[in-house]
Amino acid sequence: MKRKGFALIAIIIIVLFVAIGVLSTTGFIANRFSGFDVDQRLFRCTYAAQAGIQYAIYQYRAAGTLYASGTNVSIGASDTFRITSVSAASNYLLVDATKVALGGGNKQLNTITYKNTSTTTPITIASMNVIWNTASSNLTSILINNVNVFTGSVATPGRNINITDTAIPANTTRSNNRETFSAAMNGGGSTITLQFVMSDGSDTTTCTVWPKPGATCPVTTDLTITSTGKTTGSALYKTYQATYNTSTNKISAYSEIASQVP
DSSP states (O other): HHHHHHHHHHHHHHHHEEEHHHHHHHHHHHHHHHHHHHHHHHHHHHHHHHHHHHHHHHHHHHHOOOSSOOOEETTTTTTTEEEEEEEEEGGGGEEOOOOEETTTTTTEOOEEEEEEEOOOOOEEEEEEEEEEEEEOOEEEEEEEEEEEEEEEEEEEEEEEEEEEEEOOOTTEEOOOOEEEEESOSSSTTTEEEEEEEETTSSSSSOOHHHTTTOEEEEOOOEEEEEEEEEEETOOEEEEEEEEEEEETTTTEEEEEEESSOO
16 A cells, blocks of 8 residues: 555656646747747838838939828738938028128138028027138137127137027028137138038038138938838837938938837
8 A cells, every 4th residue: 555655646746747847848838939929020010110211212202202200101911110201400501602701800701691491491500510720710709690609719620619509490591690710711721611510410511611702502411211110919119210311312321219200
């Protein structure tokens, strides 16, 4: 009887170990399938987001369409993307230095105009990069629309000069603009360039405004396109953002970001 009792205990122990093993294996397999499902959904989200970027570029090239966030676009039965594409503020600022002149003892750079070429969108200048090659002269003030937006003493190169934020309404030109230096800027070989950084973080192309006659500096032509890909029945998503240059028809920057298009 004792032997039978020991045998029964052994059988029970074996059954328990087998049951534990089966449960562990089942849990492992379930976790593997769950992880596989997540991976597949993330792949689909990635492809959907990338498709959104390409779709936005195609629509812009075909019809000049800019997308504001709003409607999901379906890819098949289960996958969608949502896109937003915006033209950077720097795309609208036209710098015209074709009538540039020095005044105030050749210390003041005058007769440059700044125009917001957008017919609907106001823009704001937040800072400036001013670079010149007369080392003995410092930049002492900046006026836009006859308003002093910077006073100080900055040596060349004057990068990231924090000016008073200056808004330019749509389809408006600012004419009374001036950069003042501490010494004459009419020496042989003197050059001055301006670059504007907008409130949305975009910046214009660098514009050579001196020597005369200066130049008309076209704006940059970048679009920022953001696309979020999702699958139905899941909170997972992937978002990618691209900078597309409409002049070269090339993507100049491309990266994944954490937030999704609302």
